[in-house]
Amino acid sequence: MAVELKQLTKRSENYSQWYNELVVKADLAEQSPVRGCMVIKPYGYAIWEKMQAELDKKFKETGHVNAYFPLLIPKSYLSREAEHVEGFAKECAVVTHYRLKNAEDGSGVVVDPAARLEEELIIRPTSETIIWSTYKNWINSYRDLPILCNQWANVMRWEMRTRLFLRTAEFLWQEGHTAHATREEAEAEAMKMINVYGDFAENFMALPVIKGTKSANERFAGALDTFTIEGLMQDGKALQCGTSHFLGQNFAKAFNVQFVNRENKLEYVWATSWGVSTRLMGALIMTHSDDNGLVLPPNLAPIQVVIVPIYKNDEMLARIDERVNPIVDELRRRGISVKYDNADNKRPGFKFADYELKGVPVRLVIGGRDIENNTVEVMRRDTLTKETRSLDNIEAYVVDLLKDIQDNIYKKALDYRNAHITKVDTYDEFKEQIEKGGFILAHWDGTTETEERIKEDTKATIRCIPFEADEESLTPGKCMVTGKPSARRVLFARAY
Amino acid sequence: MAVELKQLTKRSENYSQWYNELVVKADLAEQSPVRGCMVIKPYGYAIWEKMQAELDKKFKETGHVNAYFPLLIPKSYLSREAEHVEGFAKECAVVTHYRLKNAEDGSGVVVDPAARLEEELIIRPTSETIIWSTYKNWINSYRDLPILCNQWANVMRWEMRTRLFLRTAEFLWQEGHTAHATREEAEAEAMKMINVYGDFAENFMALPVIKGTKSANERFAGALDTFTIEGLMQDGKALQCGTSHFLGQNFAKAFNVQFVNRENKLEYVWATSWGVSTRLMGALIMTHSDDNGLVLPPNLAPIQVVIVPIYKNDEMLARIDERVNPIVDELRRRGISVKYDNADNKRPGFKFADYELKGVPVRLVIGGRDIENNTVEVMRRDTLTKETRSLDNIEAYVVDLLKDIQDNIYKKALDYRNAHITKVDTYDEFKEQIEKGGFILAHWDGTTETEERIKEDTKATIRCIPFEADEESLTPGKCMVTGKPSARRVLFARAY
Numbered sequence: 001m002a003v004e005l006k007q008l009t010k011r012s013e014n015y016s017q018w019y020n021e022l023v024v025k026a027d028l029a030e031q032s033p034v035r036g037c038m039v040i041k042p043y044g045y046a047i048w049e050k051m052q053a054e055l056d057k058k059f060k061e062t063g064h065v066n067a068y069f070p071l072l073i074p075k076s077y078l079s080r081e082a083e084h085v086e087g088f089a090k091e092c093a094v095v096t097h098y099r100l101k102n103a104e105d106g107s108g109v110v111v112d113p114a115a116r117l118e119e120e121l122i123i124r125p126t127s128e129t130i131i132w133s134t135y136k137n138w139i140n141s142y143r144d145l146p147i148l149c150n151q152w153a154n155v156m157r158w159e160m161r162t163r164l165f166l167r168t169a170e171f172l173w174q175e176g177h178t179a180h181a182t183r184e185e186a187e188a189e190a191m192k193m194i195n196v197y198g199d200f201a202e203n204f205m206a207l208p209v210i211k212g213t214k215s216a217n218e219r220f221a222g223a224l225d226t227f228t229i230e231g232l233m234q235d236g237k238a239l240q241c242g243t244s245h246f247l248g249q250n251f252a253k254a255f256n257v258q259f260v261n262r263e264n265k266l267e268y269v270w271a272t273s274w275g276v277s278t279r280l281m282g283a284l285i286m287t288h289s290d291d292n293g294l295v296l297p298p299n300l301a302p303i304q305v306v307i308v309p310i311y312k313n314d315e316m317l318a319r320i321d322e323r324v325n326p327i328v329d330e331l332r333r334r335g336i337s338v339k340y341d342n343a344d345n346k347r348p349g350f351k352f353a354d355y356e357l358k359g360v361p362v363r364l365v366i367g368g369r370d371i372e373n374n375t376v377e378v379m380r381r382d383t384l385t386k387e388t389r390s391l392d393n394i395e396a397y398v399v400d401l402l403k404d405i406q407d408n409i410y411k412k413a414l415d416y417r418n419a420h421i422t423k424v425d426t427y428d429e430f431k432e433q434i435e436k437g438g439f440i441l442a443h444w445d446g447t448t449e450t451e452e453r454i455k456e457d458t459k460a461t462i463r464c465i466p467f468e469a470d471e472e473s474l475t476p477g478k479c480m481v482t483g484k485p486s487a488r489r490v491l492f493a494r495a496y
Numbered sequence: 497m498a499v500e501l502k503q504l505t506k507r508s509e510n511y512s513q514w515y516n517e518l519v520v521k522a523d524l525a526e527q528s529p530v531r532g533c534m535v536i537k538p539y540g541y542a543i544w545e546k547m548q549a550e551l552d553k554k555f556k557e558t559g560h561v562n563a564y565f566p567l568l569i570p571k572s573y574l575s576r577e578a579e580h581v582e583g584f585a586k587e588c589a590v591v592t593h594y595r596l597k598n599a600e601d602g603s604g605v606v607v608d609p610a611a612r613l614e615e616e617l618i619i620r621p622t623s624e625t626i627i628w629s630t631y632k633n634w635i636n637s638y639r640d641l642p643i644l645c646n647q648w649a650n651v652m653r654w655e656m657r658t659r660l661f662l663r664t665a666e667f668l669w670q671e672g673h674t675a676h677a678t679r680e681e682a683e684a685e686a687m688k689m690i691n692v693y694g695d696f697a698e699n700f701m702a703l704p705v706i707k708g709t710k711s712a713n714e715r716f717a718g719a720l721d722t723f724t725i726e727g728l729m730q731d732g733k734a735l736q737c738g739t740s741h742f743l744g745q746n747f748a749k750a751f752n753v754q755f756v757n758r759e760n761k762l763e764y765v766w767a768t769s770w771g772v773s774t775r776l777m778g779a780l781i782m783t784h785s786d787d788n789g790l791v792l793p794p795n796l797a798p799i800q801v802v803i804v805p806i807y808k809n810d811e812m813l814a815r816i817d818e819r820v821n822p823i824v825d826e827l828r829r830r831g832i833s834v835k836y837d838n839a840d841n842k843r844p845g846f847k848f849a850d851y852e853l854k855g856v857p858v859r860l861v862i863g864g865r866d867i868e869n870n871t872v873e874v875m876r877r878d879t880l881t882k883e884t885r886s887l888d889n890i891e892a893y894v895v896d897l898l899k900d901i902q903d904n905i906y907k908k909a910l911d912y913r914n915a916h917i918t919k920v921d922t923y924d925e926f927k928e929q930i931e932k933g934g935f936i937l938a939h940w941d942g943t944t945e946t947e948e949r950i951k952e953d954t955k956a957t958i959r960c961i962p963f964e965a966d967e968e969s970l971t972p973g974k975c976m977v978t979g980k981p982s983a984r985r986v987l988f989a990r991a992y
Contacts, residue, residue: 032630033629042562079605120607
């Protein structure tokens with residue numbers, strides 16, 4: 001493992017390769033035999049489970065319930081909402097048959113041509129259509145509203161170029177789908193959920209994000225407004241980490257979902273949808289990790305503390321075990337996930353490299369001399385710094401240290417992000433700056449034409465119109481491209 | 497709701513219709529627009545989540561980790577294991593294309609014939625093949641073993657006749673897939689997991705089950721041994737509630753998964769798989785519920801206690817609220833899920849019927865006179881009995897009552913099950929008895945021919961060869977059909 005670790009490409013050499021290697025070597029995920037579909041390995045899945053648990057708690061605290069809707073969607077449903085079909089229908093897995101049969105030549109199984117579906121079914125790329133066709137039967141009156149459902153599910157989009165976690169044909173996500181009696185309530189829900197995501201990203205994942213509204217061009221297909229949280233990766237590219245959509249009455253109209261309002265009149269229902277996916281694993285990796293491997297915020301680390309003994313013989317190991325076991329117990333009692341790795345089939349150097357690669361936040365090393373001196377070597381993964389400390393009250397120290405690491409990882413990412421937001425006023429400056437990576441705040445005339453020209457020229461897109469901005473950014477100016485009036489600066493970047 | 501409730505068909509009139517109505521009226525699930533696929537509604541999903549949480553805890557306590565494998569399986573994989581393909585490959589959803597395009601006549605979207613897959617993909621009916629093709633890369637040496645993975649996933653089997661929860665085209669489940677260095681270890685794992693399921697069914701779901709081994713004919717396609725837990729529903733039919741399979745080296749051979757053993761020799765890996773599904777929701781409903789609706793064991797009830805106030809005016813409600821709020825707080829502090837339903841848009845009678853239908857285990861009713869007398873009416877759902885009690889220490893009483901209800905529901909189901917196991921010695925007796933429903937213990941000559949003849953004659957199958965049996969059942973006898981020697985009695989029933 002130490003040997004393999006040395007082969008991890010440096011970020012400065014090839015960031016993209018570093019990422020691909022790290023995902024595989026840290027046992028997070030791997031390509032499957034099915035094109036574009038990944039296997040999420042146990043260590044990677046354990047991190048995803050921690051994200052799920054925290055998000056699920058936040059959804060329930062904000063009044064949402066979970067439900068489950070079908071994987072397959074009748075093809076015709078996709079065409080019901082005109083913009084939606086343009087955005088989603090094209091690249092997706094199509095089920096056309098429901099039976100196989102033995103090949104006549106004995107070579108295996110073949111599709112039974114007699115078992116052709118009357119209407120093809122699509123593996124859900126997102127569930128607005130199937131869910132709104134269901135909500136139709138759940139809603140009669142304003143008393144049936146709001147409906148605040150979330151679903152944890154797999155979805156499929158037939159991406160041509162895939163990368164583990166960032167863009168895969170199949171991925172795991174949650175999708176919230178809510179139904180409301182008024183426009184105001186639906187807008188407030190969409191905003192509430194982008195704030196839930198922002199809070200989760202920053203305070204749980206230690207991932208600084210900029211919250212804002214998408215330009216018309218970057219909106220979800222079928223939405224009136226899309227809110228987003230945008231992170232900045234260490235290579236200067238942005239990553240969309242989660243979105244929340246105000247869908248207006250578009251899906252209610254497409255599926256004819258009306259309700260009797262308080263004034264006893266029929267009205268179309270107002271909708272939102274919002275989701276985050278296993279893409280967050282990519283954001284996590286690319287925001288915090290380094291050339292030695294993963295750096296995990298303690299909140300997401302499957303193993304928060306590893307203890308490695310260094311010993312020459314069984315007798316010494318027995319003495320170390322005796323001293324370490326109560327520490328393990330006490331740390332667990334305090335809710336810390338600890339691994340005491342006294343396996344004798346790997347050298348300490350191998351173990352050190354492996355736990356660094358896996359991003360374990362705190363490593364304690366105890367040798368024979370430490371037992372004599374009542375000391376322990378403490379290494380923190382985020383800074384890779386070591387110190388020797390007394391074993392007295394080491395548990396309380398470790399608990400505090402984990403909090404400190406969580407804070408420090410966030411602060412480091414925030415400092416990096418803040419140092420990579422540049423204001424530019426001319427298109428030449430923009431073209432120069434975009435090559436350096438990072439976010440750019442610039443004036444834009446508000447048109448899709450200009451936005452598309454910028455994308456064509458520079459590969460940069462408008463990531464969002466940030467909710468929060470300094471006063472100068474909110475002062476009207478002139479579009480850097482066309483010179484036309486601009487209400488305020490918006491946020492650009494090249495993005496994943 | 498009270499009106500609808502009255503329309504719930506009685507079990508004695510039509511058990512099957514009672515079940516279908518109850519699933520829908522109690523808001524557990526409903527048919528979706530996609531043939532055979534269900535929508536699991538929030539109330540039903542909340543029960544499933546409680547099952548998931550407890551099972552997941554038990555899997556982790558027994559050393560398992562979660563992972564995620566692809567939804568789609570290359571068609572050719574299914575043919576690799578000869579028996580497996582016979583059992584599974586036939587009725588399944590087949591993905592043949594990966595793109596839609598706009599219809600030329602503007603009528604919507606059509607499958608793009610240019611986007612045909614080279615090899616068709618199957619939506620997983622179970623994941624042995626894709627997982628063993630993955631394990632091949634994870635396993636080199638005995639040091640890589642065991643692998644103890646579980647997956648929570650959706651699967652699909654194109655069933656022709658579907659019923660909500662019991663038999664649906666898409667269902668949710670968990671599937672454990674483990675890899676071992678020795679036959680003994682794999683056999684012990686398969687046995688361990690059927691015991692985990694049995695413990696879960698009996699002690700968490702209050703569902704008495706008979707554990708045993710399947711006959712060769714009823715084995716999982718590709719297994720050397722299938723262990724099962726079998727429940728008995730109130731209509732006298734058996735329901736297979738979970739299975740655990742010892743797969744031998746079949747899948748390792750099919751996917752060429754070998755390892756270097758301790759003697760430095762190449763050997764095929766030994767395997768198990770085990771799963772339970774949303775079918776357990778069907779078992780839950782059909783074991784405990786009655787003509788008034790669901791009866792839920794407190795462990796699985798989304799709402800364990802409901803409190804309904806009865807009041808004539810706002811002033812009286814305010815006084816009740818004041819008395820009830822601290823009770824709600826104290827019950828929640830004790831980990832009880834409580835709903836105080838003081839909504840004024842439904843009459844108490846409506847609420848009572850609705851919470852009975854939903855199976856809320858304990859109902860407290862408090863009126864103005866109760867406040868004066870410091871009393872409360874307590875109704876337990878399992879027996880539908882009411883008593884008036886002092887409000888003093890009501891919280892401790894309710895906590896104990898919930899335990900008592902959990903125990904009583906189990907005992908009731910166990911008594912029913914035990915009263916419906918009959919020993920018969922002749923085929924005529926068997927044919928007569930099977931019409932009455934229930935389990936039958938009878939002698940069988942051990943051949944598939946006899947087993948199939950019994951099935952043809954009576955629709956009864958061998959549910960299992962029970963692990964535990966009284967001495968007489970373990971005494972050799974003569975097959976009730978052929979008169980040939982029989983080693984012991986085995987368990988028959990008609991089954992779902």
